[in-house]
Amino acid sequence: MSSPEIPPAPVPTTAAQLIAELAGTFLLVFGLVGTATFSAAFGDEVSNPLGVGFLGVAIALGLTVTIGAYAFGPISGGHFNPAVTLGLAAAGRFPWRATWTYIVAQLVGAFLGALAVFGLASGGPAGFLDAAVAGGFVSNGFGELSPGGFGLSSAIVIEVIITALFLFVILGVTHTRATAGFAPIAIGGTLTLLLLIAIPIDNASINPARSIATAIFGGGDWLAQVWVFIVFPIIGALIAGFSYKLLFDGTKPVVSKPVANR
Structure with missing residues (x-):
């Protein structure tokens, strides 16, 4: 007696x-922006007893990506980042023809997320919103706009490196040979680690949609520098995507063992 067929899972529209x-x-x-705006330096400016600092911001992003991947990943794949979408397409994991629709959705989502934080900040105490905007509204920057005073070359190098590493991890933990169910944890943990390295350098982009959204509200000088955080995360993602198959996805022929004579 044959076992009943299991119907295929419905494909999301x-x-x-x-x-x-x-x-x-x-x-x-x-x-990310909410944590950095409201919690990073909360409390007394000297001793800062309640602020979460760089570590808290890095953990916040790792958590949001982990949660988002578990919640929305089964529907869309959980990219949430134009660089990830393009990197996956370069690796043959996503159709090129669908990249632009994903990127538009990501840009809209990023803008609405920043807008929500902006709206909340506008209801803060006198001067709170002005201070947040004057500080760039968590935008990415180099030179005078870098949290640690790092220059353009440092921003370019760090964005290429951390985005390429991020894509390598995504491609690795979502591979058919990887253990199922743990990819979002590894991806979120990787983001936390990478932000701890990159925040002091350029406020850590990795994600052009996030950089564009915050630069819109930061305005002026931040918008003038946002091209770096569009171009170089994408370059890093494409490097990882195009090289992944060459470096890690090779296969070798299976040599069948001879059947022993009986």
């Missing part, structure tokens, strides 16, 4: 996938 990408990117930007 294109609209559902785009909404999931929008929602996941909203969560990412809202969590």
